[in-house]
Amino acid sequence: MPKRSSDRRSILLLSVGHSCVDVYQGAVAALVPFFAAERHYGYAAVSGVVLAASLLSSVAQPLFGALTDRRPLPWLLPVSTLLGGAGIALSGVGGSYGLTLAFVALSGVGVAAYHPESARVARLAARRAGDGRRGLGTHRGMAWFSLGGNLGFAAAPLLVAAVVGTGGLRLTPLLALPALAGAALCLPVLRELERRRAAGEAREPVPGADDRAAFVRLSLAVVCRSVAFVGLSTFLSLFTTQRLGGGPAAGTAALVVLYAGGAVGSVLGGALADRWGRVAVARWSYLVAAVAVAGVLLVPGPALYLFVALTSAGLYVPFSLQVTLGQDYLPSRIGTASGITLGLTVSVGGLASPVIGALADATSLRTALLPLVLMPVLSWALFRTLPEPVVSERVAPEAGTAPVGR
Template sequence: MSVLVAGHAVNDLYQGAVPAVVPFLVLERDYSYVAAAGITVAATLLSSVVQPLFGVLTDRRPMPWLVPLGMTLAGVGIGLSGLSDSYLLTWLAIALSGLGVAAYHPEAARLARRVAQDSHVGMSWFAVGGNVGFALGPVLVTPVLAFGGLAWSPLLAVPALVGGALTTVALRGVHGAASAGQVSAGRDDWGQFSRLTVVIVARSMVTFGLGTFLAIWVTGRVGGGPAAGAAALVVLFGAGAASTLLGGVLAGRFGRVRVLQVSYAVAVPAVAGVALVPGPAVYLTVALTAVALYVPFSLHVTLGQDYLPNRLGTAGGVTLGLAVSIGGLGSPVVGAIAGVWNLQWGLLSLVVLPIVAWVAARGLRSPVRV
């Protein structure tokens, strides 16, 4: 499990790297809001399309080699993103990174569930690994690109190359342990899984919308240059990573479905606060938003796998992959609203999404596990 948690951190570091790269692309290449949002789409579009396919394939036949390969491609794509002034080539490099993320998640989630031997705690740690990696994305990207500019982007691929090599060496033992673990099977509940998918997509659109534009917004709100914006991303993703573990604790006491419902109710005023609260206090609203959006994160994964106990790869591919990455497709809408009015109105448009998640979550039932 430690190998999978660390690998998930390295892989998702490159999802967190994308919103941190965007401000540097805007600064050096004068991208518009829509063009900046298009970079986020590059990281999510291809990933969204192929991720269900990877899930179905890994349900039929284990493919452990996808774990290090996906991780490596995720890093190489980000590493190539700063080397060309061509928007198309930059877009394709980010898309390659998204493909790597898509290849990684379904098989890694399937292996993690087996290794965890049906433990929600183990899966929570696996989810935390991804959130920690996401939080570290800006920490890695900002100093490298602030010092060397986009020309230094190949250095960003180093963690993936090292992590992919180490995972390849360790994977034989991980796969052996995974084969020994069994998960109790039951009836697949596609209706509840579909409702959960709506929840995750809505949550993901908020997260990607904030991830794409939060640094730009906070920089203009409080001043301080790119460092102020990067600090907001660290608060969002760092507090989010910590909140993922909190979600496991709260779920043990109150139940997963109830925690989801309350979290998304809290997210409504929190997201509005990000757009409306002036000055440095915006960091407090960012932190509250992170708690509300990330407390349910690991619960999505275990609920999804319990709704589809016979299709762990598919469930993992959707809850950790498709439903998460497809949220990036909403970023151009925020960018378009910001272009017509202003960025504050673009961020305010995100408030409707936690409302959608809350409404959908009210129809969820706790799965019956056998």
């Protein structure tokens, strides 16, 4: 198989594998109505479940990223995929609240272990597929990789509704099936990595100087984006049901729109960035998101779904762009940058969920969600301070898949 074709095949497999992993991130929010119905959890209790998935993941992803900066760990891809699936599969069979939190946290660790290494491998394949200058290129390759994750998010409510909606929480072990498929899809990618390493073809760009100040500002922008997205996705199903009626189906439909719109946004973001630059595209997207979140909470009737779609696009267009920006601001720490932008800053949004839940218990759900309108505005303001990094396309002469610069 020609080299560039094999790299594009690797990106496709990584994208589908990413979808299988991120099913389990989306499944947490999708399980919330069922935990509330079967186990009578209140707002604070269900937000605690989301926190359990986010907390360990937020701490662990940068740690796994730092490990992969020192030494590539491609075997983490299938192992972490299986771990993420096992936690969600067991979350419905543990009767106590403590066991539910523990199993969801286990899934979060699996998700944390997957993302830094998979992002590093996807970046390598994207650069080779586009030869650093044409074809897929880094922006579009990473956009397709992110698309897979977004499709996994979008599929999660449908999968949970099909399995748990028909037989209750006792059927959550069936949710392990995507993990088995995702682990199998990782194996051809690992074989291709090993072949490249043996042939001396697995080379990465020579890193330039780190811009840590820009990386910190980027990370704060991603935190604000995460608070808006995680807070909205945690309670969107319940909010939609309250506003429109129609039972759980109306809430599930809103979650599907939120996650599916992200699939469109990720691919669109890569294409727009090739023309106008990543920073400018992200900046305008956050303005759209701020207006859209306000529309979700304030505009009456079925128009809610339109604003959910706009919110999804506005929050997801910058998603893959932020990953490559982080990698370019910290070129000597690709794994750490990926772990922070894909993990820590994204998962920190889960820390806000219990606060939103407690406020909703004390007031109303709409009142608790209104502060989320400000989060995209803060991301927009932070992006106004960021430069567009200039990336070197030179490659290191030595073989091996380890990032250069350690």
